[in-house]
Amino acid sequence: MELFDTSKSILQEIRLDPGKFRNVRLLVKRDDLIHPEVSGNKWRKLKYNIELAEYQKKDGILTFGGAYSNHLLAVAAACVSAGLKSIGVVRGEELNSESNENLKRCSELGMELKFVSRESYDERNEKSCQEGWKEAHPHFLLVPEGGANYYGMVGCQEIWKELSEKVDHVFVAQGTTTTSCGLLIGSAENTVLHVVPALKGFDSEAEMRKQLFPFLIDEETIDDYMRRVEVHPEAHFGGYGKWTPDLLDFISSCKNAYDLPLDKIYTGKAFHALMEWLKQQDFNIPQTILFIHTGGLKNGGV
Structure with a gap:
């Protein structure tokens, strides 16, 4: 690829x-x-996560990031190139896909953006929270913020x-x-x-x-x-x-x-x-x- x-x-x-x-x-x-748009360590950290999603026959990747997250943009762009869908859980329920150029570009690339409160976002790595996202989106590979796995x-x-x-x-x-x-x-x-x-x-x-x-x-x-x-x-x-x-x-x-x-x-x-x-x-x-x-x-x- x-x-x-x-x-x-x-x-x-x-x-x-x-x-x-x-x-x-x-x-x-x-x-x-x-x-x-998938530059530097973002590219490195996504390579095998993309391959894993393909191997497991997932529809796409679900991940997390802030309003100006380079990681969200990288996931959106990488998934498009790989023929996968993407979901981005964004910190800040007051935001939307038009809030800044980064989120707008993620949306243009087909990423489904889900805006959550800062309190909910802070719990993103809790086991119960992770299980909740997996249950809601069973056909998506869950990748931590920043590709940190x-x-x-x-x-x-x-x-x-x-x-x-x-x-x-x-x-x-x-x-x-x-x-x-x-x-x-x-x-x-x-x-x-x-x-x-x-x-x-x-x-x-x-x-x-x-x-x-x-x-x-x-x-x-x-x-x-x-x-x-x-x-x-x-x-x-x-x-x-x-x-x-x-x-x-x-x-x-x-x-x-x-x-x-x-x-x-x-x-x-x-x-x-x-x-x-x-x-x-x-x-x-x-x-x-x-x-x-x-x-x-x-x-x-x-």
């Missing part, structure tokens, strides 16, 4: 000043280029198959931890994974351990993997969905200097954390740093 073709995800090299950044080679995996992790793990480079450090923005967990499992044992949470006060380690358990099962193995994780918890610029003029200036400078578009919700903050970290390093031997561009430009672009 053309939807799951990764050939457009190039590896872009960022030319840094060698006088300021000694022994550093910086590469960007441009997953944002995969598809205009086992199949999402497997899809993200495949990024490494497309890389021939030896990577010493990899940076990635973190939301549900699905992408970062997939990257961690697929990485070489000497690679350090740097995660940059978009949420203020987010317990990255606890959430990653929860996601990793179905993969690794025993705590000792999880401990071994987690020793290679470095969290950058103070790079959120005020919290999820918040930003500052300094961040917007940084994003603009990256576009001008490196021809690298970033969004203000996830990738802009993560790339800023990477550059700040690099300023503090003085490598004695050459290091290859990889930044995973997880998309998000559709609703978070500057």
